[in-house]
Each structure stands twice: as structure tokens, then as C-alpha cells.
Amino acid sequence: xxxxxxxxxxxxxxxxxxxxxxxxxxxxxxxxxxxxxxxxxxxxxxxxxxxxxxxxxxxxxxxxxxxxxxxxxxxxxxxxxxxxxxxxxxxxxxxxxxxxxxxxxxxxxxxxxxxxxxxxxxxxxxxxxxxxxxxxxxxxxxxxxxxxxxxxxxxxxxxxxxxxxxxxxxxxxxxxxxxxxxxxxxxxxxxxxxxxxxxxxxxxxxxxxxxxxxxxxxxxxxxxxxxxxxxxxxxxxxxxxxxxxxxxxxxxxxxxxxxxxxxxxxxxxxxxxxxxxxxxxxxxxxxxxxxxxxxxxxxxxxxxxxxxxxx
Amino acid sequence: xxxxxxxxxxxxxxxxxxxxxxxxxxxxxxxxxxxxxxxxxxxxxxxxxxxxxxxxxxxxxxxxxxxxxxxxxxxxxxxxxxxxxxxxxxxxxxxxxxxxxxxxxxxxxxxxxxxxxxxxxxxxxxxxxxxxxxxxxxxxxxxxxxxxxxxxxxxxxxxxxxxxxxxxxxxxxxxxxxxxxxxxxxxxxxxxxxxxxxxxxxxxxxxxxxxxxxxxxxxxxxxxxxxxxxxxxxxxxxxxxxxxxxxxxxxxxxxxxxxxxxxxxxxxxxxxxxxxxxxxxxxxxxxxxxxxxxxxxxxxxxxxxxxxxxxxxxxxxxxxxxxxxxxxxxxxxxxxxxxxxxxxxxxxxxxxxxxxxxxxxxxxxxxxxxxxxxxxxxxxxxxxxxxxxxxxxxxxxxxxxxxxxxxxxxxxxxxxxxxxxxxxxxxxxxxxxxxxxxxxxxxxxxxxxxxxxxxxxxxxxxxxxxxxxxxxxxxxxxxxxxxxxxxxxxxxxxxxxxxxxxxxxxxxxxxxxx
Numbered sequence: 002x003x004x005x006x007x008x009x010x011x012x013x014x015x016x017x018x019x020x021x022x023x024x025x026x027x028x029x030x031x032x033x034x035x036x037x038x039x040x041x042x043x044x045x046x047x048x049x050x051x052x053x054x055x056x057x058x059x060x061x062x063x064x065x066x067x068x069x070x071x072x073x074x075x076x077x078x079x080x081x082x083x084x085x086x087x088x089x090x091x092x093x094x095x096x097x098x099x100x101x102x103x104x105x106x107x108x109x110x111x112x113x114x115x116x117x118x119x120x121x122x123x124x125x126x127x128x129x130x131x132x133x134x135x136x137x138x139x140x141x142x143x144x145x146x147x148x149x150x151x152x153x154x155x156x157x158x159x160x161x162x163x164x165x166x167x168x169x170x171x172x173x174x175x176x177x178x179x180x181x182x183x184x185x186x187x188x189x190x191x192x193x194x195x196x197x198x199x200x201x202x203x204x205x206x207x208x209x210x211x212x213x214x215x216x217x218x219x220x221x222x223x224x225x226x227x228x229x230x231x232x233x234x235x236x237x238x239x240x241x242x243x244x245x246x247x248x249x250x251x252x253x254x255x256x257x258x259x260x261x262x263x264x265x266x267x268x269x270x271x272x273x274x275x276x277x278x279x280x281x282x283x284x285x286x287x288x289x290x291x292x293x294x295x296x297x298x299x300x301x302x303x304x305x306x307x308x309x310x311x312x
Numbered sequence: 313x314x315x316x317x318x319x320x321x322x323x324x325x326x327x328x329x330x331x332x333x334x335x336x337x338x339x340x341x342x343x344x345x346x347x348x349x350x351x352x353x354x355x356x357x358x359x360x361x362x363x364x365x366x367x368x369x370x371x372x373x374x375x376x377x378x379x380x381x382x383x384x385x386x387x388x389x390x391x392x393x394x395x396x397x398x399x400x401x402x403x404x405x406x407x408x409x410x411x412x413x414x415x416x417x418x419x420x421x422x423x424x425x426x427x428x429x430x431x432x433x434x435x436x437x438x439x440x441x442x443x444x445x446x447x448x449x450x451x452x453x454x455x456x457x458x459x460x461x462x463x464x465x466x467x468x469x470x471x472x473x474x475x476x477x478x479x480x481x482x483x484x485x486x487x488x489x490x491x492x493x494x495x496x497x498x499x500x501x502x503x504x505x506x507x508x509x510x511x512x513x514x515x516x517x518x519x520x521x522x523x524x525x526x527x528x529x530x531x532x533x534x535x536x537x538x539x540x541x542x543x544x545x546x547x548x549x550x551x552x553x554x555x556x557x558x559x560x561x562x563x564x565x566x567x568x569x570x571x572x573x574x575x576x577x578x579x580x581x582x583x584x585x586x587x588x589x590x591x592x593x594x595x596x597x598x599x600x601x602x603x604x605x606x607x608x609x610x611x612x613x614x615x616x617x618x619x620x621x622x623x624x625x626x627x628x629x630x631x632x633x634x635x636x637x638x639x640x641x642x643x644x645x646x647x648x649x650x651x652x653x654x655x656x657x658x659x660x661x662x663x664x665x666x667x668x669x670x671x672x673x674x675x676x677x678x679x680x681x682x683x684x685x686x687x688x689x690x691x692x693x694x695x696x697x698x699x700x701x702x703x704x705x706x707x708x709x710x711x712x713x714x715x716x717x718x719x720x721x722x723x724x725x726x727x728x729x730x731x732x733x734x735x736x737x738x739x740x741x742x743x744x745x746x747x748x749x750x751x752x753x754x755x756x757x758x759x760x761x762x763x764x765x766x767x768x769x770x771x772x773x774x775x776x777x778x779x780x781x782x783x784x785x786x787x788x789x790x791x792x793x794x795x796x797x798x799x800x801x802x803x804x805x806x807x808x809x810x811x812x813x814x815x816x817x818x819x820x821x822x823x824x825x826x
Contacts, residue, residue, distance in 0.1 A: 180428070181399075292593070
């Protein structure tokens, strides 16, 4: 029964959920520090194309993943400097980051468009556990990145809730003036978490080519996943564990489409490709109302630059 | 200036100097905030920094706690020169500031707010231990608090206690309280004074920043008076009087002028609110508010900030639509119909936020004048300019010219321009004249404040109906014929100014029912 289409779909949902969860966890960290980065899609694309190139040249998966992540972080550094130090609009900067990232990735990836990648992350079965009905293939026969992502979600939850640094981070996102008066270095916290956000977005992009579909295509590699990740942070009310569950649901819904096609039910592909943008619209509606934002649990200072010396 | 208020009349007793500033100067773009300021705080004393808004008290306090660095001069802690580059370093030296605007995170609990940024906390937090310590401190200094309560559920008075516990938790023995009573009811202020005394009895020193003479006399041992960035005197409270301090503060004797109407009021009310209710997020911000203002009288709305004053102002001005009830100006229903309809009925509104809501900062003064002079499609800039020039002269407005941007004006001058625009005959549109003014003198120096009050008085004498909404109880009492107290959106007390005592009003502001 472990080879039934449905179980295979569930297992594939885990894989599909992983890049969304990784990117969204990164964005969650940045947003918890009060910085919204709409450049997730761009950072993922850069991460993907750089990881692909590195993977082709070195043949080493882990090096490819690392370099791809760093590429994402490098792009987020631009966002950090512009929004934290120069206090540019986070929305405008983030959007331009996506446009820039997409353009750069297309340019860099021109020569490798459609080429296959020789290496990829393979599922590692957990011995006999992997043969358990249903949960075997779903939970005990995945690649290391899937597990790492789940662990990361719980680690971040613990970090936010139970550590002194996490408390400081939350205070920076809620009220930077308060944090500053308590001696917490606001800009440093924002820089670090925006960079971590970029790192994870880069990793998410890298995983797309290293773990999911081992080829590069500007059109379909991310396919709006960055936007879904952004929406997911909102739907998860900025809670990491809820975010993991939400990511699985998104992954599931994507796989459901293929599953239904296999069952002879035709779902228009347009519906699916519409999804990220529909979600983005919903997010922007929430974003537009301060009251609504507060009610869904957004950090209070999200999107607002911090200036200390106001008289 | 009289002889008994020379600086240094109090002999520095055997007690040590906890904190001192010598020759401190601080400049901001275009402003000399502190000029060659000397200040000395002894252990175990309450030392008030007294001065008007903008006298430089808060700037000095900010330098004492490490928020700003002085451009010149030196800060000393227990006799040793120190340099504080941040509030964190101030705390490390045992100096903690309680800001006028609370620095609290509403979503955090009391304990989380207190331990925030504490370098001594272990990396893994121990919530139980933090809660226990917060409980200890709050008990020891008479600051009742539940460490597990979420701050957004607390009253303003309780939040202030959290702020005080915060600095005590960090081991501060010098506390700077920046206008701590501004947000408190008279009764809450009494509780705060008791806390201050229990702190000084343990040897802690308190800098108390205020411009309210009564409480300064009541709570402090010594007073340093500031005016326009300079120290104008340092006296022991027992050797002085409120009158003396007022002289030092404003540089000339002040009379608290009481102005009352002629008693002749219009037969029908000009401004009426009937059973006005305003719901916001399931809560009644205004609840069954019924009031009327007749021509020839001033009605004052008193209350602690945040009890519905702002909403009352915008609702009565026709900007916010009431959930139920009606608002009438000269008998015409204007509820929620917008500023234009209200203006047409004869109501003008001077909002609390002068540069922003009242005036457009980026427009010239003439253009700002034109904003409420729109009776035809084409604007008459020449007439507006002439009107403005006349107002500048008559109201002694300090402005670079009629074409200067509104943003360059100081608070007092902006308020004068705004009032000139709203009370002049050219602004009159309806059959009646009704005026709503929010916080008419907040942030104004005493001269400008007097001018504004006199102007409002004139509107009344000329037969206009004036509603003054102000958190300054003295102002309401000196100006209004009738006083209405707002508490949690309800009218809890109303009556003729002469017949209400300060105590009665204070109790009503605190929501205490007699």
C-alpha cells in the first residue's frame, strides 16, 4: 500500500513543503525583528541558480547548498543596508529586490536553462521504520533537508519563546524604541535576522534545484513560491510551528493537483499558478489595516524604520 | 528676582552627591536646549527639575541617564566623572529613567518587560524566577502589580509602576521621573508620591521632572528651576513658595487669570450632542454622551488622556460618525457628515494635532489659510494673504512671512495661525458660531497660552459657543463656565465651574463614584 498514489502524494507533499517552510521561517525571523522583506522570491531564485552552478562545477551537494544560501544572504544584505541603515521603504525595497533577483538569476542562468543537474538530495530510508504503512514513506524516507527544516522550525520556536535573545528579538519587532532604551542593539538585531532570512531563502531556492527538480528554469523553478512563503508567515500568525503545519498544507495542495490529474480530474493549471498572487493580495489586505495586522499577531513595528534621536 | 532664591542656599549636608552635572551644554539643530547647566542630586533626596515645556528639563534628564551625550560639560556619579554613551551604560551606573511616554511592550507580560535586555539573565530564561523578583520589588516599594499580567491589560497608572519596577530591578538607585503625573489622576499621583518617599527612605535619590507647582511643593526636597535651557535658580522647598517658583520659572509674576462669561447665553444651544455612542472594536469609546453648548459660554471637557476626548472632538466636529445618537450645530444634524457640512452649519474645529491635522506642514501659510476659505472654485489668494498679514500683526505671530511653509512655525505660532483661521469672520459660514478646540495650549509657552485663552474668551464674549477639551485641569477651571468630566467615554460629572471643587473633579476623573 506504500506505493499507492495517495501515500506517494503525501510523501511528496513533505518535499514540496520544505522549500516553502525554509523560506517562510527565514522571513519570519526577519519580520519578527520588524523588517518585512518582499524580496523572498528574488532571493530564492538567486539561491537556486547559484546552487545549480556550484553543484555543476563542484559536484558537491552541501557546498552547492551553502553557496546558494550565502547568495540569498548577500541579496538580503542589500535590503538590510537600504531599510535599516538608510531607512528606505521596506515595501519598495523588497519589491525591487525581487525584480532584481529575478533579472539577475535569469541572466546568470541563461547558459544552464533546461540542463539537468548531476547530483541531488536523495531520500534516506530509516531502516525498517521506512516500511511502516503510510507514515513510513511520509516520515522515515525523506532527504536530510526535510528533517533539518522541521527541526529548525522547533528550534526557532524555542529561540523566540524561551531564550533571552529571542525575547530581545521580539521586543525589537514590537517596539524598537523600548528595546533601545533597554540597551538592546536594535540595528544589529535587525541586520542579523534579515541576513538569516536571506540565508534561509537562499537555502530554500537551492533545495528547489538540489532536492526537488534537478534543473534550472527561471519560469518554473520557484513559480511564485516566494510569495506563498510570505503569505504563510501571515497565515501562521508569525508562529514557527504553525508555519510548519501551514507549509505542509501548501505542499499538499500543490501535490493534490498532480494527484487529481492522475485520477483523471482536470484542474486548470491556471488556478494553481494564480494561487501565490491571490495569497499575496490577501496578505496585502491584512497589511493595509493596522488593526487587522495587530489582531492576526503581526509584530507591532513591522515595516517601520527605527530612528533614535527623535525629540 | 528676590534675594531668597539665590542658587546654593541649601547647604549640602553630610549626605553625598549621588549625581551631578557641571557646565553642561547641549545643542540641537537651531535650538540651544541646555546652556551651561549645573545640577546636583544628593543621596536620599527628591530633587525637582522645574520648568515650562521646552525649558530643557527633559534634555538634561536625557543626558543624566545616557540617552543623549552633552556637547560640553561633565556628568559626575558619586564625585567621579563618567561618560554615558547609552541608557544601558546609565543603568550600569545605577541611573534609570522613567519616560513620560512609556517604553513598554504591550504584548509582553510585566515580568518579560522588566527582564528585557537584562544582561544578567541567563541565555535560557527562567520565567518563574523573574516573576518572583518582580513581585518582591513591587511589594517592597508599594507598587502593586501582577508579574504575569499582560501589559496591554493594565491601566496607565499600573504601566507606570512597571516602568519604575523596571529600573529598580536593574539596581538603579538614582531614578529620573519625567513628568510622571501627567497621565495620572490626582489620586494615582498621591500613590506615586508615597512610592517616591519609600524609595528615598531607602537612600535612593529621585529626580522629579514637572511643571506643576503644587506637586513640586508637595513632593520635593529641593528644586532646580530652568528656563530657556538655563538654570534660573536652585532652592530648598521649605525656603520657598509656589509663587516664588512660578516667578523663577516664567521670569515674571503670573496671575492665574480666571475668565468667565457674561452669563448671557443664547436661548437655544449652538452645539448639541444627544445620546452619542461610538463603538470601536466592540467597545464603547463614547457612551451615551449628551451635552450642549450655548452661544456665549465655554464648556470645558476635563479628563485623563485617553478617556474618549479625541473621539468626542472628532465626533462633535462631524468627522467621525457616531454609532448612535445625534450631533447638531444650530439645530442642523451634522453627525458624521464631514467637516464641510459642520463648517457650513457654523462649526469650526481646532484639532490637537496642529501641524498635521490642523495645518498642512508643506503648504505656505497663505495656502493653509485658503483651506477653509473655499466658497468658490477659484481661490482668492490675495484676500487670504491680506487676512493673514493682519493676523500676523494682531496676534503677534512670529513667522518669516505669509509664504513661509507652515512647518517652520513653533507650536505656539502654529496654534495662533490656526485660531486666526478658524475664529476670524471670514471663517464664519453658518448662522451660529460654534468652536471646538482640543488641547488649546499644549506645548505653548505661558505668554502664548495666555493669548490663546484670551482669544477663546473673546469668542465667548462675542456670543460664540466654545467647547474646550483639555487635559490641563487648571486651564479648564480658569476658562470654562461649565465643566464636564469624561471617564471611559462617559460623562461622570458636570456642573458650573464655581460649584465644583478640585477634589470632586479629581475623583470623577479617576472614575471614583461618590
